[in-house]
Amino acid sequence: MSDPDFTAVPLSSPARRSEPPILPGGVLLDAPEMGRRKLGLAFVAGLVVGVAGCLVLYFISSVHRLSPLPQGASDRVHVGPFEIGNNSNPASASVVVPDATLSLLPVTSEEQRDDEAIKRFTLHIPIKARPDSHIEARDLVVHVLFYDIIGGQKVVQTSANVNSRWVNPPADWKKAGIEDLAVEYQLPKPKAGTTKPEARKYFGYLVRLYYKDQLQAATAQPERLQRQYPPSPTLPK
Known part of the structure; x- marks a missing residue:
């Protein structure tokens, strides 16, 4: 055959x-x-x-x-192609919209002692109004997104407890043209008896400011987050 x-x-x-x-x-x-x-x-x-x-x-x-982060790396660590400094404030990235009604001043962080938390701090977000502007608080939307890093390599949205408040309510921008939004981050320690607690740590934040559905300003720390998740020019529905 x-x-x-x-x-x-x-x-x-x-x-x-x-x-x-x-x-x-x-x-x-x-x-x-x-x-x-x-x-x-x-x-x-x-x-x-x-x-x-x-x-x-x-x-x-x-x-x-x-590749996981090297054990004991505390001064400078690498996550993917981006370089993050652990012991110094990483460079923040800001988006400024020309002729916007509102803008963001430099964001600061106030550390707080908490024996029940891995990390706890308050983020102070100063929002400035353009001179002679009348601001309707109901038309303002502020997105504050925190991110954690797990196992030194995977960046995810946080599981921490987050609360926000205006430092001097009501926020109306009538006195100095600046209002401070305080946002608290509290990442609890793993519960006692947890067999394999995940190695979760604070990584960074994104702040986006919208007024009347239009992007006014945005900032992030570290800069990586701004590049990876750029803000929408209009308020997402």
Whole structure:
């Protein structure tokens, strides 16, 4: 029985050209079929090499992105392609909208002692109104988003307790044209008896300021968050 993938020629057939090679089993492969066979094998070999190269590149890039932080690294650590300073304030990134009615002044952090928390602090967000502007508080929306980092590599939205308040209510921007929004972050310690508590730490924040559905200003710390999650020019519905 001949192999269906090959062109079978009887062994007794007279040959008017140079004989093609004899395959095991007494089957001859003629020249056109040999050419097609070689092309097919070359294509398969090239495809295998290409796929293997892609897999190697993907593996290298994945290791670069997901490599855990080195143990004991406290001064400077690397998360993906972004560099974060642990013991100093990372550079913040701000978005300023020209001719906006409201703007953000530098955000500050007030650390608070809490034996029941991994970290606790109050974020002070000063919001400044343009001179001679009448601000309707009901048209103001402030997004404050905190992020934690788990295991030194995965950045996620926080599980901390978060509360906010105006420092001098009611906020109307009538006295000095500036109102301070205080937002408290409190990340509790794992409950006693937890078998495998996750290594969760505070990472950073995003602040977005909208007035009458239009973006007024935005800031983030570290800068990575602003690049990864840029603010929408209009209030998301």
